Amino acid sequence: MPRPNGSRLLHLAAAVDQEAGFDAASHIGSARLAERGGLDFVTLGDSFARPGPEALAVLARVAPATTRVGLVPTVTTTHTEPFHVQAALATLDWVSRGRAGWRIDVSTTEGEARLFGRRHALPADALWHEAGQVADVAARLWDSWEDGAEMRDEPTGRFGDRDRLHRVDFEGDTFSVRGPSIVPRPPQGHPVRVVDATDRHARRTAARYADVALIRATDPAQAGAVRDLLHAAAVGHGRNPDELRVLAALTVDLGAGERVAEPGWGSALFARERELGGGGGNGPRGPLYRGGPVDLAELIAAWHGTGAVDGFHLTPVEPSRDLERLVNGTVVLLQHRGLFRTFYPGSTLREHLGLARPANRYAETGGAS
């Protein structure tokens, strides 16, 4: 079936946050459901400000129980050591065999600062500037081991090839890291970096460092305008805009059955953050879309047909109900229409997203495998 917008594939992702989700089984169930639908990735929010487990741990627990779906936990950069952040994400990529992503977020409240007792809360622009530097140093540390630097050299008994290990000597405004990392370069080279680009400070960080940007809009024209801004900013940072996937973030309420009389936007256009046990990003989740699974499929097909976005990140209002309707209703319809994959042709998250494995900045050969 011809795609209206040429070669652009549709990308779909879903949030799997749930209330009081401290056991593994419920998370595994959601991730497997998403995987059955062929979704590019699932996200799991995290915050020090409300009850919830460590999201990266949950998705590491999920990894061996799934085989293809991308696993994208929120990891905040304000209070966690940049060195620990990158090591944990590289390890998630190793245990999932190349399916790790990182939803970058910041901790804005004084309450969170008090949990650490090391610094006071800072304004959003300072926090996102720092988050950008953490994203930067993380990629450098992932590159600090060239591919294949882990070796078992029988004649010499060497473990690693030290000529292929590199210090990063990073001097940020609020931290410095010598390097190299302790974790060899992960399977994807760099785990996929995801930034919610709604906040204007976050948008700058997204344009510079994100592989996937989440945006908010209620019609394709609005979405396309935001994407153009992001692409222009990415070009300003010397990036190829084709290396940035832009997904529209929608909160979806599919409680209305197959179709409703009048599908459309929720009365509270930008839904307030729900108090989910698993946490979630800071700030608004909206826009809220209400309708049946068929209506949502039509909306996705229509938006994607205009070429305004590369896909959607969908947050179910009622996790136990809406994710199932999304996968067994909306996704199946999109597959029937030839708009969405029916199986995973690749095995890594980068492959699902059509993103190349990045070259290693320290390797003379370029380092791509």
Next chain:
Amino acid sequence: MSADTRARRQLHLAAHFPGVGNTTVRADRKSGSRIDFASFEHLARTAERGLFDFFLLAEGLRPREHQGRIHDLDAVGRPDSITVLNALAAVTDRLGLAATVDATFNEPFELARRLATLDHLSEGRAAWNVVTSSDAFTGENFRRGGFLDRADRYTRADEFVLLARELWDSWTPDGVSRPFAHHGRHFDIAGEFTVPRSPQGHPVVIQAGDSAEGREFAAAAADVVLTRHGTLEAGRAFCADVKGRLAAYDRDPGDLRIMPGVTFVLGDTAAEARERAAEIRRRQISPRNAIVALEQVWGVDLSSYDPDGPLPDIDPEPESGPARGRVGVADPFAVAEEWRALSRERGLSIRQTVVEASGRQSFVGTPESVAAEMDAFVTAGAADGFVLVPHPAPGGLDEFVDRVVPLLQERGVFRTEYTGTTLRSHLGLPDPVWKG
């Protein structure tokens, strides 16, 4: 036999994924990747097949350096231990999962949260091996830098563990979160913990306790003590000393397990086992490894020396300290003199001397003799069990599980099935009392 089976002291077993050091024979076919998840999965599944109490992962925060360069003879790369253990929780059901995590370059709120999460996701199998570091070398990777004086390592770790327990106790057993506030010398924090009380109440706390400070810290705060393996007499003295310190903290001898780290080599006959042990030592010390071992004692570049030639006659210069990120040799002059004497008396080359001087494997023999020796150690009160470090990792544990574990079971000193679900239940440790 079944009558006294009930009275026999039960031993506990753990497996350690080898980290730094020369323990792993890299040339061995059974020695796989140190990074691929498959390696960890194999060793953990083997340990669970052998009904082990727990699986212990080491930690690294900066690759070691030697002569100002990355030390590539060493196992310098490794994944984040807690993240690997969360994944291992998916492929094991009962095995305890122990992460080595530094108390110097982590923060209590965050680490307590990660450990409580692991305990929830593994349904009560989490443990924390508390280690400390203070060097500015490691600090160069962190915001704090080299902030902690060596003398304060334990005071910070002490307060860290205490505070972690406060956080684990901040939710009531029936699931109500209550605010915490801690104002101490090293930490001043307040707020609400984000994780409800986990299945074990508190993850098991492990501590390496050879020094006097370490012993005291272990007696005050640990559930399991890791120690060096030595003679039966030394083991009895160590156990008596550490367990003797418990009363001061209102604890019983049964509240603490003492487990030396050990290596083993098996053979069909005693002679075959001894031969294999000697061969393993030779292969662990490659020519370059021998020179590096020498440089760590002498403190200077000795790369021009022939590994098959005589030892240097120059004196050590310990102040120049080529090795960074590892513990130095305590008395280099004495070690140098000892090695020279060994070389002189037996006509040994540099490499032969280092092989000869390197530590012997802890248990060398037939499966029957190794099982009997281990049993004897525990029966004599010289240990509560052992942390095994297999030579080829991850494949080296299978032989022990297949050949020695059944003999320990026959002797009635090791479980024939897991009777509980949590690590605390495997170790026979009491559940922590909730302190509201």
